[in-house]
Amino acid sequence: MHELSTILLVEDNEDDADLILYAFKKSGIENPVTRVAHGDAAVHYIEGTGPFADRALHPLPALILLDLKLPRRSGLEVLKVIRDNEVARHTPVVILTSSDQNTDIKRAYDLSANAYLVKPVSRDALLALVQTLEAFWIKLNRVVGP
Amino acid sequence: MAQATHAMLGLAATEGAVNFRSILVALLSVGAAFGIRLTLDPVLQDRAPFLLFLLAVVAASATGGARVGILATVISAVAALWTFVPPRGSLLPQSAEFTLEVLVFAAASLAVALLASRMRMARLRAEAGEAQQRQAEAEVRRLNQHLETLISERTAELEAANSQLEAFSYTVSHDLRAPLRGMEGFARILLDDFGDSLGSQGKRYAERIVAAAGRMEGLINSLLTFSRLQRSAVALRTLDPTRIARSCAKEVEAAAASSAGDVTIQVDAPIPSVMAEPVILGQIIANLLTNAAKFHKEGEPAQVRIWGETRGKRVRIWVEDAGIGIAPEHQAKIFGAFERLHGQETYPGTGIGLAIVKTGAERMGGTVGVESMAGVGARFWIELAAGRTAQERDESHEVDHA
Missing domain, CATH: 1.10.287 (Helix Hairpins)
Known part of the structure; x- marks a missing residue:
């Protein structure tokens, strides 16, 4: 079951989103990855409102990859919504961002991020990162069941 | 007498302007003396015609200084001679006895005026000194306040610059x-x-x-x-550089292998322990090794050696290569940021590696240097405080707790 659970990718940069999706595909990870491009869309998805009202089509993700610098609503605001949401509060959230600023890292962990990763520049490093993410968070890690 | 007058005039000249109030005091004192002497005249008759006038001269001199004292003396003398010294109604004394009294009065008055003037000068000088001191203190306070304002302004400017720099490095890293x-x-x-x-x-x-x-x-x-x-901020602790050097050596060799270079790095263990911050020490050693591996002679493999030596309470870590070396005229500036001696094609790099070495060493209280001859290779060194032994640490703990 776990192998087929959805991964939610919150990423505004088209290039980064394409490269991450490519890395998932290249690594042979078959989980459906839904990508949203801004903070408001991420909140809609988590709360099952607006365009994401149908849970059959848009199931709650087993893993959320969250960029910090997002239009409309920042990644940290999205993270707060997730942690305040009755259903999604235990969902693993991995911050995947360009920023390696200590203040960002601290604020993310203050809001109970599960992990904080910095996007690598090299494509090979990105492949390794995606494979590790899948192996740990999707295959090994146990989440709170429904 | 002439000398005394001269001295008095000299004093008078330094006393400054005579003010109206002191002249009034002189006139009133003399008037009062005249009135009392006149009242007592039926009792005293011709005796002691100058007695009370001396008091008037004292009062005038004390208030107005020597010149006012002399003025009071002259008025007193004229008034007394005319009114109380026989023959009354004339300025000339009747007998030698009264002439002597006039002279005694004049001498005593001058002495009083001189003394009073001296005292007054001393008082004025003291007052002026006090005023000057108060003024100096006020100036010091004002300067202090100015300095504090300046410091807080500069601090605010620096903080603004610092946060701008942080915003800049955020942009650099993120965007x-x-x-x-x-x-x-x-x-x-x-x-x-x-x-x-x-x-x-x-x-x-x-x-x-x-x-x-x-x-x-x-x-x-x-x-x-x-x-x-x-x-x-940099927190120093005792570190063994040998392991850091080995792991950096492995990384540099691996990086060189992927870019078709042939690099051997020899780590002479053990390198004595140093007081350092592990991440910074790692960056320094990695940069020195990368540098040493990079500037090898064309067509020759890079041979690099790293070792340490204790020099008193300091430890010097050497990184030696047999590469192209650095001419003496270039050695002074290679530690500056963005200094590059070679084109990107010959020896790629950012020109910032040795600046990291120098700044890093300095942040840890250390120094850096290079010994080299063009064509013969280079020996770079960093010198740091020697690490503390377990015993020294225990002792310092005891001291800390004492």
């Missing part, structure tokens, strides 16, 4: 890397998935995009390391 990921990532996808249709020329170009992105990433990382080095 400049984003396009690089696109360049690197898509060029690699082209190479991996579209290699056949690119042809050999196209593949080479795509590889150069990847290499250029890698160089730019290196530059951004070096810049961030350098700017962080200058700003972050």
Whole structure:
């Protein structure tokens, strides 16, 4: 079951989103990855409102990859919504961002991020990162069941 | 007498302007003396015609100084001679006895005036000194306040500059890397998935995009390391550099192997322990080793050796290569940021590695240097405080707790 659970990718940069999706595909990870491009869309998805009202089509993700610098609503605001949401509060959230600023890292962990990763520049490093993410968070890690 | 007068005039000249109030006091004193003497005249008759006038001269001198004292003396003398010294109604004394009394009065008055004037001068001088001191103190307070304002202004400016710098390094780390990921990532996808249709020329170009992105990433990382080095707090502890040197050596050899270089790095264990911060020491050693491996002679493998020696309470870590070396005229400036002696094609690099070495060493209370001859190789060194032994640490703990 776990192998087929959805991964939610919150990423505004088209290039980064394409490269991450490519890395998932290249690594042979078959989980459906839904990508949203801004903070408001991420909140809609988590709360099952607006365009994401149908849970059959848009199931709650087993893993959320969250960029910090997002239009409309920042990644940290999205993270707060997730942690305040009755259903999604235990969902693993991995911050995947360009920023390696200590203040960002601290604020993310203050809001109970599960992990904080910095996007690598090299494509090979990105492949390794995606494979590790899948192996740990999707295959090994146990989440709170429904 | 003439000398006394001269002295008095001299004093008078330094006393400054005579004010109206002191002349009034002189006139009133003399008037009062005249009135009382006149009242007592039926009792005293011709005796002691000058007695009370001396008091008037004292009062006048004390208030107005020597000149007013002399004025009071002259008026008193005239008034007394005319009114109380026989023959009354004349300024000339009747007998030698009264002439003597006039002279005694004049001498006594002058002495009083002189004394009073001296006292007054001393008092004025003391007052002036006090006023000057008060003024000086006020000036010091004012300057202090000015300094404090200046300091707080400068501090605010520095803090603003610092936060601007932080915002800048945030932008550098966040925004400049984003396009690089696109360049690197898509060029690699082209190479991996579209290699056949690119042809050999196209593949080479795509590889150069990847290499250029890698160089730019290196530059951004070096810049961030350098700017962080200058700003972050540094906590020193006793470290064994041998393990750090070994792990850096492995990394540098691996990086060289991937770029078709032949590098051997010899780590002479053990390197004595030093007081350092592990991340910074790692950056310093990695930069020195990378540098030593990079500047090898063309066609020759890079031979690098790292070892340490204790020099009193300091430890010097040496990194030696048999490469192209550095001419003496260039040795002074190679530790500056962005100093490069060679073109990008011959020896690629950002020109910031040795600046990281120098700044890093300085942040840890250390020094750096180089010994080299062009064509013979180079020996770089960093010198840090020697690490504390377990015994020294225990002792300092005891001291800390005492």
